[in-house]
Amino acid sequence: MAYTVGQVARAARVTVRTLHHYDEIGLLRPSGRTPAGYRRYDDADLDRLQLVRYYRELGFPLDEIAQILDDPDADPPAHLRRQHELLSGRIGKLQEMVTAIEHAMEARKLGIQLTPEERFEVFGDYDPDEHAEEVERRWGETEAYRQSQERTGRYSKEDWLRNKAQNEDWGRRFAALMDSGAPAEGPEAMALAEEHRQLINHWWYDCPYEMHTGLADMYVADPRFTAYYDTIRPGMAAYLNVAIHANAITRA
Amino acid sequence: MAYTVGQVARAARVTVRTLHHYDEIGLLRPSGRTPAGYRRYDDADLDRLQLVRYYRELGFPLDEIAQILDDPDADPPAHLRRQHELLSGRIGKLQEMVTAIEHAMEARKLGIQLTPEERFEVFGDYDPDEHAEEVERRWGETEAYRQSQERTGRYSKEDWLRNKAQNEDWGRRFAALMDSGAPAEGPEAMALAEEHRQLINHWWYDCPYEMHTGLADMYVADPRFTAYYDTIRPGMAAYLNVAIHANAITRA
């Protein structure tokens, strides 16, 4: 049976223009033409079109699709298997994104937040008056925010200096550990991860291990925090993430 | 804290060119510039970038993303909810594709196939010698193919004519039913769906209800078969799909 370009377009839910284009580039040529020049597509053409559309849906460029389809070793079962595999992978990736978003929603609900100096410099770029309103708008409803407000409200100038000094010292030692080539799951790295957690506990808010690992995931998922740590030392966010997870597992 | 365009690009896994482009079109302008003209991005910029990338991943055009982000009513929790919803929908769609592929793999394994005349005209375009090799290559390993070969091998010329006549008669009556405006889940439609199943049973191979519904799904998922039925009457593939499913449920 043979079909016009319009019939094929409707059946396959593509445009006529798309089919013209595929013909032009040799990806899907109609098997025939009428004396008037009308394209005639047969069943094998429709077979091929379906494969093209599936690979397109998966994001393959057309020239690559042509290569795949013209591979003499690829038969129908092979295409089905490959597409199944690619789709499953894509779903897995999107599922990770969903998980990250659910995690962010959960974190917001439970009050997980980063320490203010992970967002703002305590001194230097940090201007409490400038940012207080934004911080309040974003985090004001959370338990962790309430805790850190209550806690930091009592800090003296010396407290802040000490806070900053301890944080920077921790950062220097952590970078040095990375430079030494020690593994992220090693005992030294885990010790520094534990120290990181205790600094949060001490200066900001209660931070149990589940919360600490939640923070660790944010460090790699969120460009802002990736950028913050990677400015101290390239690759730090990822390394710290591993160390925090390893630490939490060990102490569970 | 402020970052250069390179730092941001690395942290967010995008290119510098992309960030230039976003600056150009006003989607994401750096909050500052050095006296030398270098872009300086701050934390709020990185926040916005993350949202931009998420919506891009979901296929939104940039101008639409700008509108969404500049909506005064949209706060962080609202963005998270929307993205969660969109991602879930997208996963659902991909999951359907996986299901369709698994179905096709399963169908192939169990030997579900379309009747030859749904692929080839018995007379007219049909040339057994021309297609036999392709049919054998594609379906030769299946139980249904074996059955139909065994069964049709015994047909006389009169059998083929009768086969064709019954099929065409069925098609005319089905099209007429559609023209009448009767619902696809109505008794008349279901009766014709049952007749369709019995024609397959009689002329080609055993076709239980589970197999019949599997065929019905292929009629709408595969452009070749959509085209075949829709040539008889526009919209027939979808209508028949519903009728077959309704019929199978009723008779279960």
Place this chain on the structure above:
DNA sequence: CTTGACCCTCACGCCGCGTGAGGCGGGAGC
């Protein structure tokens, strides 16, 4: 001062179609 990495603007180009122009083909109705 030199060097190398990173930054700047400018600009051509690509992929995969969307859209429309101008004109021919085909079938149904009169």
Place this chain on the structure above:
DNA sequence: GCTCCCGCCTCACGCGGCGTGAGGGTCAAG
């Protein structure tokens, strides 16, 4: 046979979202 309307043809400009490279300035370390 003629007309009309829908569908087909080729041609071609254009778009979105960057990729790539040219030519030149900036910055920090040695």
